[in-house]
Amino acid sequence: MLRYLPLLLVAAGAAGTATAAAVLSAGWWWAAGPLLALTGLGCRDLAQRRDAVLRGRPLTGRLRRGRGRAVVRERSGDVDVYAEGHEFLVPSLRPVEPPEEAPVVRVGGPDCRQPYDMALLNVSAMSFGALSPRAVLALNEGARLGRFAQDTGEGGLSEHHLRGGGDLIWEIGTGYFGCRTGDGGFDAREFADKAALPEVKCVCLKLSQGAAPGGGGVLPGVKVSAGVARERGVPVGGTVVSPPCHRVFSTPRELVLFLARLRELAGGKPVGFKLCVGSRRDVLAVCRAMLAEGVAPDFVVVDGAEGGTGAAPVESAGRLGMPLTEGLITVHNALVGSGLRDRVRIGASGRVATGPDIVRRLVQGADYTNAARAMMLALGCAEARRCHTGACPAGITTQDPLRARALHVGEGSLRVQRYQRATVRSAVRVMASMGVPDPAGLTPAHLVRRTGPATLRSYAELYAWLEPGELLAGPPASWARDWDAADPDAFGRPAPRGDAEVFGRGR
Ligand SMILES: Cc1cc2nc3c(=O)[nH]c(=O)nc-3n(C[C@H](O)[C@H](O)[C@H](O)COP(=O)(O)O)c2cc1C
Numbered sequence: 001m002l003r004y005l006p007l008l009l010v011a012a013g014a015a016g017t018a019t020a021a022a023v024l025s026a027g028w029w030w031a032a033g034p035l036l037a038l039t040g041l042g043c044r045d046l047a048q049r050r051d052a053v054l055r056g057r058p059l060t061g062r063l064r065r066g067r068g069r070a071v072v073r074e075r076s077g078d079v080d081v082y083a084e085g086h087e088f089l090v091p092s093l094r095p096v097e098p099p100e101e102a103p104v105v106r107v108g109g110p111d112c113r114q115p116y117d118m119a120l121l122n123v124s125a126m127s128f129g130a131l132s133p134r135a136v137l138a139l140n141e142g143a144r145l146g147r148f149a150q151d152t153g154e155g156g157l158s159e160h161h162l163r164g165g166g167d168l169i170w171e172i173g174t175g176y177f178g179c180r181t182g183d184g185g186f187d188a189r190e191f192a193d194k195a196a197l198p199e200v201k202c203v204c205l206k207l208s209q210g211a212a213p214g215g216g217g218v219l220p221g222v223k224v225s226a227g228v229a230r231e232r233g234v235p236v237g238g239t240v241v242s243p244p245c246h247r248v249f250s251t252p253r254e255l256v257l258f259l260a261r262l263r264e265l266a267g268g269k270p271v272g273f274k275l276c277v278g279s280r281r282d283v284l285a286v287c288r289a290m291l292a293e294g295v296a297p298d299f300v301v302v303d304g305a306e307g308g309t310g311a312a313p314v315e316s317a318g319r320l321g322m323p324l325t326e327g328l329i330t331v332h333n334a335l336v337g338s339g340l341r342d343r344v345r346i347g348a349s350g351r352v353a354t355g356p357d358i359v360r361r362l363v364q365g366a367d368y369t370n371a372a373r374a375m376m377l378a379l380g381c382a383e384a385r386r387c388h389t390g391a392c393p394a395g396i397t398t399q400d401p402l403r404a405r406a407l408h409v410g411e412g413s414l415r416v417q418r419y420q421r422a423t424v425r426s427a428v429r430v431m432a433s434m435g436v437p438d439p440a441g442l443t444p445a446h447l448v449r450r451t452g453p454a455t456l457r458s459y460a461e462l463y464a465w466l467e468p469g470e471l472l473a474g475p476p477a478s479w480a481r482d483w484d485a486a487d488p489d490a491f492g493r494p495a496p497r498g499d500a501e502v503f504g505r506g507r
Contacts, residue, residue: 003056003057003060003402003403004058006042006058006059006060007039007042007043007046007058007059010035010038010039010042010059011039011042013031013035014035014036014038014039017029017031017032017035018032018035018036020032038059041059042058042059043058045057045058045059045061045062046058049408049410049411050408050411051380052379052380052381052382052393052394052395052396052406052407052408052412053380053382053393053394053406055395055406055407055408056393056394056395056403056405056406057393057406061382061393081450082450082453083450084450084451084452084453085449085450086449086450087447087448087449087450088447088448089356089359089360089363089430089434089446089447089448090434090445090446090447090458091433091434091435092433092434092435092436094435095432095433095434095435096432096435096436096437097432097437098425098428098429098431098432098437099428099432099437099438102119102120102425102427102428103120103428103438103439104117104118104120105117105118105119105345105367105368105439106118106345107202107270107272107298107299107345108270108298109270109296109297109298109343109344110343111260111263111268111295111296111298112263112268112269112270112271112298113267113268113269114201114267114268114269114270115270115298116149116167116202116270118148118149118202118299118345118347118367118368119146119147119148119149119368119420119424120358120362120368120369120424120427120428120439121148121352121358121368121369121370121371121420121423121424121427122143122148122149122150122151122169122347122368122369122370122371122420123139123142123143123148123149123151123370123371123372123375123416124151124349124370124371124372124375125151125152125153125154125169125171125204125206125209125274125349125370125372126151126153126372126375126376127152127153127154127155127156127171127177127217127219128152128153128155128156128158128160128161128227128228128231129153129155129219129223129228129231129232129240129399130153130155130219130223130309130387130397131153131396131397132395132396132397132398132404132407133158133160133227133404134395134404134407134409134412135379135395135396135397135404135407135412136158136160136161137160137163137164137413138164138379138407138409138412138413138416139166139375139379139412139413139416140160140162140163140164140165140166140168141164141165141166141409141410141413141416142166142375142412142413142414142415142416142417142420143164143166143167143416144164144165144166144167145413145414145417146417146421147167148167148420149166149167149168149169149201149202150166150167150168150169151169151204151370152168152169152170152171153171154171154172154173154174154175154177154206154242155177155178155219155228155232156177156178156231156232157170157178157194157197157200158227158231161199162197162199164413165199166199167199167201168199168200168201169200169201169202169203169204170194170195170200170202170203170204171203171204171205171206171274172186172191172203172204172205172262173206173216173217174206174216174217174242174243174244174246174247175216175217175232175240175243177231177232177233178190178191178194178231178232179191179194180232180233184243184247185247185248186247188261188265191265192265192266192267195262195265195266195267196266196267200269201269201270202270202271202272202298202299203262203263203266203269203270203271203272204271204272204273204274204299204301205246205258205259205262205271205273205274206274207255207273207274208274208275208276208278208303208321209274209276209303209307210276210303210304210305210307210321210324210349210350211307211309212309212320215244216241216242216243216244217240217241217242217309218239218240218241218242218309219232219239219240220239220388220389220390221237221238221239222237222389222390222399223388223390223397223399224236224237224238224239224240224399225399227399228399246258250491251289251488251489251490251491252282252285252286252288252289252487252488252489252490252491253289253292253293253488253489255273255286255289256286256289256290256293256295256296256297257293257295259271259272259273259295259297260293260295263298270298270299271297271298272297272298272299272300272301272344272345272347273297273300273301274301274302274303274347275300275301275302275303276302276303276304276305276307276320276321276322276327277302277321277322277326277327277330277331278320278321278322280334280482281482281485281486281492282486282491282492283330283331283334284334284471284482284483284486285486285487285488285490285491285492287334287335287337287338287340287471287486288338288486288487288488289488289489290338290340291338291339291340291472292488293488296340296343296344297344298343298345299344299345299346299347299367300335300344300345300346300347301346301347301348301349301370302324302327302328302331302346302347302348302349302366303324303327303349304321304322304323304324304325304327304348304349304350304351305319305320305321305322305323305324305327305350306323306324306350306351307349307350307372309387323350324348324349324350324351324361324364325364328346328348328361328364328365328366329364329365329463331346331365332346332364333365333464333465333466333479334471336466336467336468336470337466337468337469337470337472337475337479337483338469338471338472339468339469339471339472341468342468345367345368346365346366346367346368347366347367347368347369347370348361348364348365348366348368348369348370349369349370349371349372351373352369352370352371352374353371353374353377353423354423354426355423355424355425355426355427355428355429355430356426356427356430357369358423358424358427359427359430359431359434359442359446360447362427362439362442363442363443363444363446363459364444364447364459367439374419374423375416375419375420376396376397378415378416378418378419378420379394379396379407379412379415379416380394380395380396380406380407380412381394382394390403391403393406394406394407395407434446443460444458444459444460444463444465445458445459445460446458446459449462464476464478464479466479471483
């Protein structure tokens with residue numbers, strides 16, 4: 001209620017001074033006039049639908065909005081093209097016409113019976129609990145309108161995910177929320193029932209995420225409302241800490257067999273996993289397990305260490321796990337080198353917000369991208385950085401119904417749809433200006449980095465790119481030790497060597 005106090009005070013002042021003007025002296029109109037105008041402005045803020053912050057904080061939200069605009073202006077300022085590390089995509093002197101229809105990516109390997117056509121940009125995993133019911137629904141309706149997918153996040157498949165009719169990627173985390181036995185294990189029957197829902201297009205097993213790799217998801221108690229508690233089967237108001245690792249598998253081989261089991265239980269829908277890459281050896285161990293068992297997931301989502309979270313502020317953010325660039329290149333190369341790339345699609349998440357961001361990630365090895373925080377901005381996020389407190393002024397990361405009221409579902413879903421469409425269109429136009437009509441034409445030579453005051457290097461030069469099946473035929477020296485040490489029956493320790501040898505062209 002405190003958020004409405006300034007408006008209430010102004011309205012009370014306006015009423016008092018207007019009464020004084022009518023009863024005592026006309027001089028009071030000097031005070032009543034501005035107060036009445038402010039009251040009118042506050043009422044307009046409260047009634048409008050376009051700006052979630054103003055709806056949640058009539059009058060005072062204007063101050064925050066001013067700050068937000070300053071931040072946006074700062075960010076869209078000039079890029080320093082001479083700064084070391086600056087990257088640019090390579091335009092062509094023979095650009096092509098952008099295609100009418102944005103390309104989609106078919107997800108579904110040979111063992112999949114219900115492949116899914118994934119958009120180039122989708123809503124990244126954000127759970128009901130981290131997000132308000134309205135935010136979940138608005139993202140879902142946006143996904144339906146724009147024909148892209150929403151990842152449910154690890155908090156389960158809630159009624160809010162199912163109300164909008166949008167396509168869903170159902171994420172299963174270590175807490176198995178939504179398909180959880182009484183003792184916290186995996187409930188196969190409940191999983192199969194829910195996976196059969198027509199809205200569920202794919203299933204994603206979360207191994208880790210960039211904001212907190214090696215730790216289970218955390219939902220602060222302040223956000224565990226009755227609805228969230230019901231969905232997850234946990235007590236109201238208690239902080240929910242998911243276990244750090246899965247109970248149903250402990251080796252790469254068991255992981256791939258579990259993925260195959262999930263796919264069967266899901267009626268042959270595409271199944272994949274999400275991770276923030278730690279060591280290359282572990283990724284190779286999973287590839288070895290796929291080869292040994294003759295089964296592969298349909299997709300892998302790579303999250304960068306730069307990833308976000310709706311939970312407590314995380315000290316480890318950006319300090320544990322590979323940034324998205326190296327994570328993507330590792331997974332892409334490992335799959336190419338193992339001869340598995342044809343059957344496994346790669347999604348990428350980590351600060352994807354613009355068309356060029358999408359194209360950059362496609363060049364680095366992704367087939368499609370997901371965005372979490374950019375979608376929140378499209379919904380009306382004011383970057384108050386209070387997601388973990390449940391006191392979001394824009395109604396997005398709160399479970400307080402009064403605060404959630406700031407977000408208008410219809411407006412929010414339209415903004416999300418328009419944002420996704422404009423961003424994918426921008427990616428398609430950028431590719432066309434590079435002379436590439438669709439993502440298959442992109443190569444590592446299309447992305448260049450400034451490495452010094454007078455040196456520019458393309459990704460083709462900067463990184464080693466394996467040939468299909470090269471690891472099987474005879475790995476290059478820089479991969480041989482990890483490939484030989486990768487064990488399908490054990491996640492291992494990382495190799496004691498530096499990045500230059502691991503990623504560079506020392507082959
Ligand atoms: C509010 C919020 C909630 C999130 N919840 C989950 C989750 O439940 N499961 C998950 O795998 N990732 C979760 N993430 C991580 C995102 O899906 C994404 O991987 C990460 O934020 C990087 O994408 P971005 O830079 O576009 O935000 C969450 C992120 C945010 C901001």
